[in-house]
Amino acid sequence: MATYSTNEFKAGLKVMLDGDPAAIVENEFVKPGKGQAFSRVKIRNLKNGRVIERTFKSGDTIEAADVVDVEMQFLYSDDQFWHFMNPESYEQLAADKNAVGDNAKWLKEQGVCIITLWNGVPLTVEPPNTVTLKVVETDPGLKGDTSGGGGKPATLETGAVVRVPLFVQTGELVKVNTRTGEYLARAKE
Amino acid sequence: MPEPNTVWRPAASLEVLKLRARMIARIRAFFAERGVLEVETPALSAAASTDVHLHSFACRYTGPGDGALYLHTSPEFPMKRLIAAGAGSIYQICKVFRDREAGRLHNPEFTLLEWYRIGFDHHALMEEAAALIADTLAGSRALGTPEKLSYREAFERHCGLDPHTADSAALAAVVRAKAIPLSADPLREEADTLRDLLLTHTIEPQLGRGRVTLLYDYPASQAALARIRPCDPPVAERFEIYLEGIELANGFHELNDATEQRARFLRDLARRSIPGLPAMPMDERLLAALTHGLPECSGVALGVDRLAMLAAGVTSVQDVIAFPIERA
Numbered sequence: 001m002a003t004y005s006t007n008e009f010k011a012g013l014k015v016m017l018d019g020d021p022a023a024i025v026e027n028e029f030v031k032p033g034k035g036q037a038f039s040r041v042k043i044r045n046l047k048n049g050r051v052i053e054r055t056f057k058s059g060d061t062i063e064a065a066d067v068v069d070v071e072m073q074f075l076y077s078d079d080q081f082w083h084f085m086n087p088e089s090y091e092q093l094a095a096d097k098n099a100v101g102d103n104a105k106w107l108k109e110q111g112v113c114i115i116t117l118w119n120g121v122p123l124t125v126e127p128p129n130t131v132t133l134k135v136v137e138t139d140p141g142l143k144g145d146t147s148g149g150g151g152k153p154a155t156l157e158t159g160a161v162v163r164v165p166l167f168v169q170t171g172e173l174v175k176v177n178t179r180t181g182e183y184l185a186r187a188k189e
Numbered sequence: 190m191p192e193p194n195t196v197w198r199p200a201a202s203l204e205v206l207k208l209r210a211r212m213i214a215r216i217r218a219f220f221a222e223r224g225v226l227e228v229e230t231p232a233l234s235a236a237a238s239t240d241v242h243l244h245s246f247a248c249r250y251t252g253p254g255d256g257a258l259y260l261h262t263s264p265e266f267p268m269k270r271l272i273a274a275g276a277g278s279i280y281q282i283c284k285v286f287r288d289r290e291a292g293r294l295h296n297p298e299f300t301l302l303e304w305y306r307i308g309f310d311h312h313a314l315m316e317e318a319a320a321l322i323a324d325t326l327a328g329s330r331a332l333g334t335p336e337k338l339s340y341r342e343a344f345e346r347h348c349g350l351d352p353h354t355a356d357s358a359a360l361a362a363v364v365r366a367k368a369i370p371l372s373a374d375p376l377r378e379e380a381d382t383l384r385d386l387l388l389t390h391t392i393e394p395q396l397g398r399g400r401v402t403l404l405y406d407y408p409a410s411q412a413a414l415a416r417i418r419p420c421d422p423p424v425a426e427r428f429e430i431y432l433e434g435i436e437l438a439n440g441f442h443e444l445n446d447a448t449e450q451r452a453r454f455l456r457d458l459a460r461r462s463i464p465g466l467p468a469m470p471m472d473e474r475l476l477a478a479l480t481h482g483l484p485e486c487s488g489v490a491l492g493v494d495r496l497a498m499l500a501a502g503v504t505s506v507q508d509v510i511a512f513p514i515e516r517a
Contacts, residue, residue, distance in 0.1 A: 007289055027292075028292060029295055031242075032388050033439035034439060035384075036382050037289075037290070038390075054370045054371075055386070060373070
């Protein structure tokens with residue numbers, strides 16, 4: 001079992017904390033003038049995203065987590081799983097609802113995502129920062145309005161609902177920021 | 190991490206480096222005015238600190254009588270040998286080296302100002318140190334009258350217990366009450382570990398706000414090289430100086446009893462063996478000097494980088510060191 005000593009702590013290091021994989025966000029070395037040194041770390045639980053603080057005595061060790069990020073292409077989803085493929089090795093794997101979460105609404109076939117694997121199993125799925133998706137349903141809106149002011153809800157081909165300007169019509173392509181869920185622009189094929 | 194094509198550049202601005210140079214010139218003037226002699230002692234030593242919490246860099250000397258040499262973690266032992274030889278009050282500004290210490294307030298190689306005053310007790314020396322800090326920061330930071338706070342008062346005020354009489358269970362209860370998220374069970378830790386935990390996490394951030402705090406009379410178990418005053422309970426005549434929550438200096442009313450010093454070295458070495466730390470060769474030349482006779486004196490070591498950091502109004506020592514460790 002691989003372990004890290006506090007001397008190796010740095011932002012980004014993947015470790016096991018309370019049975020869950022976690023990533024060190026920040027490490028502060030503190031030491032009184034004479035005496036015991038400590039590492040005060042902020043650490044993110046990679047399962048639930050929560051950041052907690054923890055203090056380790058210098059020289060303590062912590063178990064390493066087998067966590068890696070890989071780029072994979074989204075293939076399709078069925079009732080239970082979202083299936084991805086490594087575009088270089090053609091290796092496929094399936095992510096469950098816990099890993100995909102709310103990001104399911106941004107996944108379009110062929111889209112390249114970053115999948116965080118823990119012991120080879122998908123932990124989280126990050127869609128690209130922006131995606132281009134087709135509008136499948138929106139009110140016709142006002143003719144001739146090109147100002148972009150106001151807005152209306154539009155349902156996209158993946159099921160996501162975003163606010164778009166009034167001039168956007170059903171069947172058009174729009175570019176959306178997946179981090180904020182905001183419309184960015186109309187797009188061409 | 191800095192980009193590879195820019196790491197040749199200094200981390201500190203030239204403006205800060207000039208401020209640092211002026212500060213060091215001011216320190217030399219301070220001691221010249223008071224008749225304290227500047228000295229130099231070797232950075233390489235055949236002996237090393239036995240302190241369980243200090244890690245020396247080891248290197249190898251090739252030559253007659255070759256063998257292991259250690260980079261000093263402080264110039265304390267040879268400076269005491271100079272004093273025992275009759276040098277009087279002395280000071281030194283030098284680089285010291287401590288392995289495993291890196292962070293916002295630590296660089297493994299840093300600049301220490303260390304000085305000794307003959308005939309001073311720790312109270313007289315901490316007041317002189319406060320005067321030096323005020324003098325050095327005069328152009329950049331106005332300080333209020335120094336606050337004197339005993340280690341006991343600090344714990345009573347911020348943790349609600351007497352640190353000298355509280356046992357591990359009482360200290361662990363405060364660690365829990367303060368919600369300090371120690372990775373291990375505090376009940377299984379030594380009392381000194383818990384005291385250090387409470388000091389660094391709860392007390393230090395409150396010290397030295399707008400004025401220096403002089404924290405003094407430490408638990409006898411944390412005496413290091415300080416003499417122990419036989420009161421009830423006994424306390425170590427040791428002090429630390431804080432400004433804006435940052436520890437700037439550590440000083441002692443110096444132990445000058447060779448027998449007691451040897452016993453402390455041996456106790457340190459026994460403690461080092463528990464976590465498997467290498468045994469350090471204790472300084473027999475210091476012990477011989479103490480046996481010859483060390484005049485009554487107090488000594489203090491002050492972190493010059495941290496002082497420069499406060500003078501420059503920056504938040505990390507990396508900003509006042511031309512080439513900190515990752516650019517060294």
